Amino acid sequence: MHFEQQICEQIPHLQRYALALCRHPAEAEDLVQDCLERALRKRHLWRWGRLRPWLFRMLYHLYLNRRDSASQRREILSAEAGEELTTSANQQPHAECLRALEHIQNLPEDQRTALLLVVLEGTSYRETAGILGIQVGTLRSRLARARETLRRQEQVASKEAPPLRRVK
């Protein structure tokens, strides 16, 4: 299979992860475009290994660069910044999906990126660690902490939620 074809196959996966990282569709789109452009320019650096980790590593580094430069500039990156993630209305159960999105956005960055990659792409620990440039042990502890944080957040949320009251 051609290099370009293999890249095309990964585009939906890159989009999904980019959106999960950026939270804003326009930013995610820019990030994926940058990643694809860089991949095509740097194709001579690809060593005929698996393309997916290479692309995701590139996307992740581009994301980190963008995030750092944005925090230095303290600028809003796009006109759509602040726009909420749009989800389709027929999601079931919709409330749980929104809650999951809200909770994961409260996680520390390193835990969030790791958990999203494993959850969305189903990558192995070794592959994920390679993409994020960390040790497998570090990844394991980040994932465990992320999951426990989410669990506690959910417990707190369920305690704080007002009990349903019968109206009639």
Next chain:
Amino acid sequence: MSSTHSSNASHEVLSDEQLSAFADGQLPRHQAQRVAALLRRHPEYAERIYGYWRREAALYQALNRTRLPEVSLPTVRPRPSVLLTTASAASLMLVAVALWLAWPGQTVQKSAGPNYIDVALNAYLNAPPLTQRHDQPSPASFADLGLTPAGQQVLQVANQELREYRFNGPDSRRLALYEISTTSQEQQGWLRILASSQVPVVEWYGQNKRYLLVGEAPTPALTQLAVNMQQLLQKPGTQGPPPSNMQQQAMMPPGNAQNSANRNGKEADEHHAQPAPSPATLDM
């Protein structure tokens, strides 16, 4: 006794990392077996793992269904080495075109007027069924090429008539020959093969006509058929059969070609012998 009890209790404890790795199916087999055994004894751990999966399924659902605009591969400025290669290829192409133009009898094809190749392709690909008409089934008899007339029609394109002759080839392959009148004597005798379109097209000029052959056939087979048609069309009063060893080979699968050639050769001997074209022509 108490030390044994605490030892057992410590074996009954699972760390968050173990639970998380088990949830991801990333524990080594022996550890996964131990965790699975513990989960059976301690449902609270199983509940936690179930909670991970439930939350992550919701997260996956939320993020996976979020719509993003389509992204296509961007065009990339080529690297210097690629630029050099491209420049070299472009130079070579320019030289080749210049040489071709300088060759006696060659002129540039005029691009004015409708693009008949597109018209022919559209007509072929979106062909509605035709009623069989026998007033002019084809410009020549191609029966011995294995082609059965399947109808014809006249299309009007920019005040110019484009005649479409449809044929059914062997294996029910659909073919169409398009004929356009032209006063130009350009490119007489040349075949132009367009293999990049959805179906291959072979174009040639002859007898003040421009022909386009379109068909569901491999490009070499279609080209060979075009050569045979070209030869038949060049013959004055071509309603007779084509030369014997042309017959049906063009559209036949390789295994059948030899048998077909032998069989047709015998028939040709019985009826009338025609001069055989050179093998080089057929091997195009």
